Amino acid sequence: MFFRLYKTRIKCLLKNRETLFWSFGFPILLSIFFYMAFSNLTSEDSIDTIPIAVIQEQNIDPSFMELIESIEITEDKKLFHVRSVSIEMAKKLLNEGIVKGIIDYEEDITLYLKENGIQQSIIKTFVDGYMQKSQTIRNIASLNPEVLSQEFLEEIVQHKDYIQNGTMNQKSPDYTLIYFYSLIAMTCMFGCNWGFREMVDIQADQSAIGARINVAPTNKMKLLISNLLAAFTLHFSSIVLLFAFLNNVLRIKFGDDMGLLLLISFIGSLCGISFGAFVCVAFKINVKAREVILTAISIGGGFLAGMMNVEIKYLIATKAPVVGYINPSSLITDALYSLYYYENNSRVYFNLAILSVLTIFFVIVTYCKIRRREYASI
Amino acid sequence: MIVDVKNLVKRYDKLVALDHLNLFVEEGEIFGLLGPNGSGKTTAINCILSLLKYDKGTIEIFGKPMSQDAYDIKRNIGIIMQNVAVFDELTVYENISYFCSLYIKDKSEVKRLTQEAIEFVSLEDFTKFHPKKLSGGLLRRLNIACGIAHKPKLIILDEPTVAVDPQSRNKILEGIKKLNADGATIIYTSHYMEEVEQLCSRISIIDKGKVLATGTKDELKAMISLGEKITVEAYNLQEEQLDDLSKLTNVSSLEYSDNCLEIKSKKGKNNLIDVLDYLQKNEINFGKIYTQMPTLNDVFLEITGKELRD
Numbered sequence: 001m002f003f004r005l006y007k008t009r010i011k012c013l014l015k016n017r018e019t020l021f022w023s024f025g026f027p028i029l030l031s032i033f034f035y036m037a038f039s040n041l042t043s044e045d046s047i048d049t050i051p052i053a054v055i056q057e058q059n060i061d062p063s064f065m066e067l068i069e070s071i072e073i074t075e076d077k078k079l080f081h082v083r084s085v086s087i088e089m090a091k092k093l094l095n096e097g098i099v100k101g102i103i104d105y106e107e108d109i110t111l112y113l114k115e116n117g118i119q120q121s122i123i124k125t126f127v128d129g130y131m132q133k134s135q136t137i138r139n140i141a142s143l144n145p146e147v148l149s150q151e152f153l154e155e156i157v158q159h160k161d162y163i164q165n166g167t168m169n170q171k172s173p174d175y176t177l178i179y180f181y182s183l184i185a186m187t188c189m190f191g192c193n194w195g196f197r198e199m200v201d202i203q204a205d206q207s208a209i210g211a212r213i214n215v216a217p218t219n220k221m222k223l224l225i226s227n228l229l230a231a232f233t234l235h236f237s238s239i240v241l242l243f244a245f246l247n248n249v250l251r252i253k254f255g256d257d258m259g260l261l262l263l264i265s266f267i268g269s270l271c272g273i274s275f276g277a278f279v280c281v282a283f284k285i286n287v288k289a290r291e292v293i294l295t296a297i298s299i300g301g302g303f304l305a306g307m308m309n310v311e312i313k314y315l316i317a318t319k320a321p322v323v324g325y326i327n328p329s330s331l332i333t334d335a336l337y338s339l340y341y342y343e344n345n346s347r348v349y350f351n352l353a354i355l356s357v358l359t360i361f362f363v364i365v366t367y368c369k370i371r372r373r374e375y376a377s378i
Numbered sequence: 379m380i381v382d383v384k385n386l387v388k389r390y391d392k393l394v395a396l397d398h399l400n401l402f403v404e405e406g407e408i409f410g411l412l413g414p415n416g417s418g419k420t421t422a423i424n425c426i427l428s429l430l431k432y433d434k435g436t437i438e439i440f441g442k443p444m445s446q447d448a449y450d451i452k453r454n455i456g457i458i459m460q461n462v463a464v465f466d467e468l469t470v471y472e473n474i475s476y477f478c479s480l481y482i483k484d485k486s487e488v489k490r491l492t493q494e495a496i497e498f499v500s501l502e503d504f505t506k507f508h509p510k511k512l513s514g515g516l517l518r519r520l521n522i523a524c525g526i527a528h529k530p531k532l533i534i535l536d537e538p539t540v541a542v543d544p545q546s547r548n549k550i551l552e553g554i555k556k557l558n559a560d561g562a563t564i565i566y567t568s569h570y571m572e573e574v575e576q577l578c579s580r581i582s583i584i585d586k587g588k589v590l591a592t593g594t595k596d597e598l599k600a601m602i603s604l605g606e607k608i609t610v611e612a613y614n615l616q617e618e619q620l621d622d623l624s625k626l627t628n629v630s631s632l633e634y635s636d637n638c639l640e641i642k643s644k645k646g647k648n649n650l651i652d653v654l655d656y657l658q659k660n661e662i663n664f665g666k667i668y669t670q671m672p673t674l675n676d677v678f679l680e681i682t683g684k685e686l687r688d
Binding site for chain 1: 424427429430431446449450452453455457459461462463464465467468472475476477479480481483485524525
């Protein structure tokens, strides 16, 4: 009987085009939009060797030339490709876009740039840093020359990393991934619509079908589990499909631990569905009003998890961490971040544990609310 | 006794929806619950089915107290709600099969009963249709099939013919009679007195949550002071003539408007011959003549002072 109920429910849900679109179609569409938007952003911001011109007539400090030619992005990739040219040639190269900036080294350094951009910012940051440090050395030399040892000088002129921060997992940071993580979290939370629908269909005060089902001699728990399981089957399939699309079509990398990744989605989906069921039974108002509350909470959760603005996530994490702990979207997103960035999975397990606790809480409250329920009004 | 409801009280805040309602339904009868909209019929049904909490009273079905988890009782009840309760996503066959499977475990039995229910409501040509493709009448028949497919001993129909065309209505009423003939006890709620009168062996008239009268239709009609009603199409009656007519021996009341004379007789009496005699003697032109025995509406009118459909 259980399997028959489950199978019929699957059939029912498969024919609900609206819910299918929001769970299967919409996240994939959104991922395509994200991909289109962020792939351009990434290509513009990727760091290549920056061509610059240094005017050769001037009497340039050799240590400056040595420094500028030695800075590397990676072991075999220099930060600057330096051309020592005449001022006329330098201007020509700049106008033609062949070089991104001109360094005129007289007593002070003058920097000429034609456009704004990340490469120009890097050149400026380098030049400003050099000027600041050389000024510091000059000041020390005039005030206290005996402290100027070779080691001291080497230490003070040590160039900093202009383009890269260290990461905990030897992976280059890709902030666009945050949006894809949030998208997965949102898809998990779309499960709330499935859970909500299941509850509407088995409560006598919510629908005529619910009334008919309540009159039948079927155990409510059995019915609840078969319906929620049917919803979960389809909803989890939608997440797996999204993963497959992101991984195989858009080539988004989520790290190597696919098992843990699926576990996060599995618990995320359960949490989403049980959350929808919980909202449906927790509020004593009409169905439409409950739907509005559900939508508001799920979108609000996505917002607080950084879906619309990454800064919000950090703001919540620093100012109101409790909100993050009770927000399933935030927990899913955080678990996915942690899985990608950290060697150690303890933070992933911590997030999964809270997510599981929330899921169990939602299920228990839902069951207690509908168990042997006689309604005050229908 | 199949259903026994005693002193049932249901309140919605200050509104008393059921006021010490007493009902009993005997095995094999078609019991009618007749009352205007808002009289408490559906509330009473929902309490009987243990869907609604009630404040006071007892409900027994098949001699056992009814409760939310009284599955042995529920297994033998079929319910046809006022609102159509089917899944839009499932076909006619799938809907009937699903609801039947909530009662019957054996798969082949479900299949057999589903087929029988389809034949019973004459939906053989629509088994693969989705509910949205069905007309109002066909949809009501599907609703009935979903409620009776498991062959229940007690069938409760809550206004099953609302917004149904006459042809489908007749089919539904015939079907109910057949179900009863096959051994099911029926509780039928309606505000259509003609249906209740045509169908039910015993009737309770309900208003404002109270049972006002219970009995067979003849017993109910016998409770009131009115007898036969005569309606005559008569032209240009004068005040004097109306006065004379009202003074005829068995006339209880008289009304005349738009050339239509309506005379109500006293209980158990007849006026037709006297009235026709008077019209002929006074050379009054008259056309069509109808006679009608008291209806349940007259009963309701006399008990409550208002029309059943108010």
